[in-house]
Amino acid sequence: MTARVTVDxxxxxxxxxxxxxxxxxxxxxxxxxxxxxxxxxxxxxxxVEDAQFLCPTQAIALSRDA
Amino acid sequence: xxxxxxxxxVVVGAGLAGLRTAQGLRRAGFDGELVVLGEEPHLxxxxxxxxxxxxxxxxxxxxxxxxxxxxxxxxxxxVRTGERVTGLDPAGHRLTxxxxxxxxxxxxxxxxxxxxxxxxxxxxxxxxxxxLRRLEDALxxxxxxxxxxxxxxxxxxxxGTEVASxxxxxxxxxxxxxxxxxxxxxxxxxxxxxxxxxxxRSRGVTFRLGRRVTGLTGTGRVEALVLDDGSRVPADVVIVxxxxxxxxxxxxxxxxxVRHGLPAEATGTTPFPDxxxxxxxxxxxxxxxxxxxxxxxxxxxxxxxxLVSANLLRAPxxxxxxxxxxxxxxDHYGIRVQQLGELRAGDETTLVHGSVAALEFVLGYxxxxxxxxxxxVGLPTAFPKLKAAVRAGRSPADLSALx
Numbered sequence: 001m002t003a004r005v006t007v008d009x010x011x012x013x014x015x016x017x018x019x020x021x022x023x024x025x026x027x028x029x030x031x032x033x034x035x036x037x038x039x040x041x042x043x044x045x046x047x048v049e050d051a052q053f054l055c056p057t058q059a060i061a062l063s064r065d066a
Numbered sequence: 067x068x069x070x071x072x073x074x075x076v077v078v079g080a081g082l083a084g085l086r087t088a089q090g091l092r093r094a095g096f097d098g099e100l101v102v103l104g105e106e107p108h109l110x111x112x113x114x115x116x117x118x119x120x121x122x123x124x125x126x127x128x129x130x131x132x133x134x135x136x137x138x139x140x141x142x143x144x145v146r147t148g149e150r151v152t153g154l155d156p157a158g159h160r161l162t163x164x165x166x167x168x169x170x171x172x173x174x175x176x177x178x179x180x181x182x183x184x185x186x187x188x189x190x191x192x193x194x195x196x197x198l199r200r201l202e203d204a205l206x207x208x209x210x211x212x213x214x215x216x217x218x219x220x221x222x223x224x225x226g227t228e229v230a231s232x233x234x235x236x237x238x239x240x241x242x243x244x245x246x247x248x249x250x251x252x253x254x255x256x257x258x259x260x261x262x263x264x265x266x267r268s269r270g271v272t273f274r275l276g277r278r279v280t281g282l283t284g285t286g287r288v289e290a291l292v293l294d295d296g297s298r299v300p301a302d303v304v305i306v307x308x309x310x311x312x313x314x315x316x317x318x319x320x321x322x323x324v325r326h327g328l329p330a331e332a333t334g335t336t337p338f339p340d341x342x343x344x345x346x347x348x349x350x351x352x353x354x355x356x357x358x359x360x361x362x363x364x365x366x367x368x369x370x371x372x373l374v375s376a377n378l379l380r381a382p383x384x385x386x387x388x389x390x391x392x393x394x395x396x397d398h399y400g401i402r403v404q405q406l407g408e409l410r411a412g413d414e415t416t417l418v419h420g421s422v423a424a425l426e427f428v429l430g431y432x433x434x435x436x437x438x439x440x441x442x443v444g445l446p447t448a449f450p451k452l453k454a455a456v457r458a459g460r461s462p463a464d465l466s467a468l469x
Contacts, residue, residue, distance in 0.1 A: 013402075015395065016449040017365065023450075032447040049093065053086055054368055056114060056395070058132070 072172020080104025083345025090375025407439020
């Protein structure tokens with residue numbers, strides 16, 4: 001089972017809370033843009049949920065594949 | 067040892083801290099009854115945008131919602147809006163609602179937040195004077211920001227200066243009054259406060275510092291502030307941003323001093339049995355010592371909610387606590403200001419990166435050669451690196467090398 005992560009780049013304000021909460025999934029590129037992995041494993045879902053809670057702009061969506 | 071899991075958890079307060087605690091309980095597997103009581107008529111919403119995007123007009127009211135109704139229903143979180151709690155019976159594990167209805171709890175989470183300080187002047191009978199704490203306040207202010215309106219802000223803290231920023235960006239004339247000659251300095255230090263005030267001045271904000279507001283003039287509507295030197299600040303719209311106090315009145319009378327917040331341990335427990343405290347109402351142990359007090363920051367509420375929702379389901383011996391590292395951000399004219407940790411008396415501040423004049427810099431708050439906090443301006447993507455470095459107790463030189 002995997003889950004799909006999307007970040008709304010129109011909404012994201014680069015607070016970086018997700019980079020801290022789930023560093024395996026989210027990071028800042030050298031130029032400062034947010035980069036992230038769209039497919040995460042079950043064992044990473046909890047960290048992405050933490051990132052969702054900590055995102056001040058609620059830019060992160062997480063959907064589980066059937 | 068196993069925890070006695072309550073069959074009903076009641077959360078008083080439907081803001082960020084209350085909602086995230088409820089959601090955290092479900093994430094942690096709590097399958098009992100979960101009731102969130104909110105005094106306001108709205109489902110949980112987010113407050114930082116009230117002084118930012120809502121005033122700028124870049125967001126509408128729907129965008130501040132923290133959870134859609136179907137998300138709440140799906141998690142079986144019963145949010146009851148318009149419910150004010152008037153009393154607590156700690157021994158009987160019972161709340162009294164404003165309607166007189168009693169509500170029993172197995173565990174209670176206090177998340178009632180904070181209330182703006184009473185205005186230091188009489189505004190009775192005068193329209194145009196606003197607090198900025200609730201959604202209605204922000205919507206009313208956004209409406210009042212019409213072309214040509216003269217805006218007076220009382221209090222040059224984070225809220226007051228954010229309002230000034232939004233009003234200037236909407237082309238309005240803005241005067242900010244503060245009783246201190248050096249506002250923001252206690253929070254940000256002289257360099258950070260100076261940079262921020264200079265930014266506002268460069269964008270056309272007028273400051274009247276070291277001045278108190280003694281009264282208002284106007285008939286039906288406010289027309290001016292009267293200051294303690296007798297001068298007047300003409301104003302069509304007045305915003306009062308002089309701070310908040312924890313909303314604990316309903317908890318008084320049980321032998322616990324709640325004037326400075328509901329005292330809590332670093333696990334979130336309070337002196338009342340099976341009662342927990344999170345967010346702006348909760349006086350947890352302060353970072354780096356000092357008397358417990360509420361930390362009125364967004365991330366603090368989320369972090370405490372995460373911890374309490376897990377601890378509430380644990381046996382006492384298994385409860386965890388976390389070292390708080392306060393984080394607050396504030397936006398001015400599109401420039402992000404972020405503070406990690408807190409500036410304490412006796413800290414040295416060192417420029418570790420960038421240029422203050424260019425409004426792109428990081429200051430380190432240093433104690434015993436280690437950086438215990440940072441103020442960064444205009445460098446949002448540095449934040450995760452800074453947080454890791456502060457947590458690890460790095461030196462100012464380490465931080466400079468990192469950036």
